Amino acid sequence: MAEPLRIALAGLGTVGTGVIELLAANRSTIERRAGRPLEIVAVNARDRARNRGVDLSPYAWVDDMQAMAQRGDVDVVLELVGGSDGPALTLARAALDAGKAFVTANKAMIAHHGLALAEQAALRGVPLKFEAAVAGGIPVVKGLREGAAANRIERIYGILNGTCNYILSEMEHTGADFGEMLKAAQEKGYAEADPTFDIEGVDAAHKLAILAAIGFGARVDFANVEATGIGEVRAADITQAGALGYVIRLVGIASLDESADEARLLQRVRPCLVARGHPLAAVTGPTNAVVAEGNFSGQLLFQGAGAGAGPTASAVVADLIDIARGDSGAPFSVPVEQLEQFSPADPGNRMGRDYIRFTVNDRPGVLAEITAAMRDAEVSIESLIQRGRDHAGGEVLVAMVTHEGPERCVTKALDLLNGSPSLTAAPLVMPILAD
Ligand SMILES: NC(=O)c1ccc[n+]([C@@H]2O[C@H](COP(=O)([O-])OP(=O)(O)OC[C@H]3O[C@@H](n4cnc5c(N)ncnc54)[C@H](OP(=O)(O)O)[C@@H]3O)[C@@H](O)[C@H]2O)c1
Numbered sequence: 001m002a003e004p005l006r007i008a009l010a011g012l013g014t015v016g017t018g019v020i021e022l023l024a025a026n027r028s029t030i031e032r033r034a035g036r037p038l039e040i041v042a043v044n045a046r047d048r049a050r051n052r053g054v055d056l057s058p059y060a061w062v063d064d065m066q067a068m069a070q071r072g073d074v075d076v077v078l079e080l081v082g083g084s085d086g087p088a089l090t091l092a093r094a095a096l097d098a099g100k101a102f103v104t105a106n107k108a109m110i111a112h113h114g115l116a117l118a119e120q121a122a123l124r125g126v127p128l129k130f131e132a133a134v135a136g137g138i139p140v141v142k143g144l145r146e147g148a149a150a151n152r153i154e155r156i157y158g159i160l161n162g163t164c165n166y167i168l169s170e171m172e173h174t175g176a177d178f179g180e181m182l183k184a185a186q187e188k189g190y191a192e193a194d195p196t197f198d199i200e201g202v203d204a205a206h207k208l209a210i211l212a213a214i215g216f217g218a219r220v221d222f223a224n225v226e227a228t229g230i231g232e233v234r235a236a237d238i239t240q241a242g243a244l245g246y247v248i249r250l251v252g253i254a255s256l257d258e259s260a261d262e263a264r265l266l267q268r269v270r271p272c273l274v275a276r277g278h279p280l281a282a283v284t285g286p287t288n289a290v291v292a293e294g295n296f297s298g299q300l301l302f303q304g305a306g307a308g309a310g311p312t313a314s315a316v317v318a319d320l321i322d323i324a325r326g327d328s329g330a331p332f333s334v335p336v337e338q339l340e341q342f343s344p345a346d347p348g349n350r351m352g353r354d355y356i357r358f359t360v361n362d363r364p365g366v367l368a369e370i371t372a373a374m375r376d377a378e379v380s381i382e383s384l385i386q387r388g389r390d391h392a393g394g395e396v397l398v399a400m401v402t403h404e405g406p407e408r409c410v411t412k413a414l415d416l417l418n419g420s421p422s423l424t425a426a427p428l429v430m431p432i433l434a435d
Pocket of ligand 1: 010081136
């Protein structure tokens with residue numbers, strides 16, 4: 001029998017206990033595929049006394065998480081604690097420094113520190129793996145690094161946050177407003193008590209930065225992901241979009257702008273209008289989906305559960321199996337020293353169509369003022385919908401869809417209208433996802 005791969009597991013919450021359960025349930029399948037057993041030898045969490053519904057008696061309990069990195073009987077340190085910095089990062093550094101392989105599901109840490117950790121891993125010649133950090137159970141990191149490795153990737157985009165997707169698809173289904181559906185998501189366990197990271201698009205931005213790095217061979221650049229959440233999306237927007245043949249989804253999009261001498265990277269998370277026939281329109285509830293467009297593969301769609309104990313554990317254990325087999329490879333698909341440093345692209349260069357919603361005072365001349373600003377900024381309007389009063393107090397919603405044009409023109413039109421007493425709130429712009 002081959003020597004087991006010995007694992008130290010930090011974090012015994014949703015994912016940590018899921019990994020213990022999966023390793024027990026699929027022991028023989030995993031052993032056959034890995035060519036050797038996968039064995040947890042040591043565990044750590046904050047509260048030793050907590051009943052976690054799994055038997056921890058076979059494992060050594062380590063009080064000090066950092067001590068795991070030093071253990072001679074450990075080959076891989078598995079971090080399932082969370083947080084971009086703090087103990088998770090200290091553990092990652094200590095593990096790599098000690099020459100241990102390191103596996104994590106921590107998107108926040110990889111988005112912020114993935115590059116430095118990849119440099120450290122390369123220096124020590126040890127694997128760094130994070131399949132579960134992007135879209136939970138969906139093997140999209142592997143799909144891009146390995147399955148699509150022969151392609152030049154032209155665009156990557158997807159639904160990267162299950163909480164937002166649940167809220168938006170339920171708003172569509174029930175006609176309810178954002179606040180009501182956020183509450184429902186919290187009651188169903190799809191949203192945290194503090195949902196800020198999810199609904200403001202930060203969680204999706206973490207995942208997008210990682211996907212962009214892998215897809216484009218880029219240095220991870222979370223600081224330049226522009227993120228807009230779903231808090232401003234109203235039930236009326238969903239109705240308007242529906243009338244025009246679209247649904248609304250929070251979409252993370254990464255693409256290279258090659259219009260200038262030097263390619264630049266555009267990374268954005270925005271609520272977008274998605275045509276009903278597009279594969280992402282059919283992605284409802286807490287599901288995640290990623291589309292990668294390869295120059296030879298064509299459109300690839302990865303879809304599945306973006307969170308949850310089972311799916312996330314599935315991705316974590318896939319990484320452990322790779323390590324057990326001796327498969328390694330560069331964490332971000334090309335050797336870390338060869339990752340390119342792209343400057344951020346100017347979003348004004350984006351050519352596309354947009355949905356723009358204004359909330360205005362119901363008085364004569366308002367519509368003329370808006371259309372004049374559009375004309376002066378050279379924005380061509382494809383369709384315009386003026387709805388009746390939406391709220392008490394005479395406020396009216398005006399929504400429009402633009403013809404294709406540079407985004408800078410839309411920005412200019414909104415600048416012209418900025419401060420207008422006719423507008424009762426800042427307009428909401430949602431790009432229409434191009435096919
Ligand atoms: N949940 C998902 O569906 C999902 C999906 C994809 C990725 N992830 C990622 O997976 C990681 C773990 O998520 P989770 O949902 O399993 O989290 P969780 O349920 O909150 O579990 C976190 C674990 O870390 C331990 N912990 C927290 N702070 C600690 C500290 N200072 N020292 C020692 N232990 C500490 C906790 O100990 P106690 O139990 O003793 O408090 C707990 O066992 C995160 O990076 C998350 O982003 C999660």
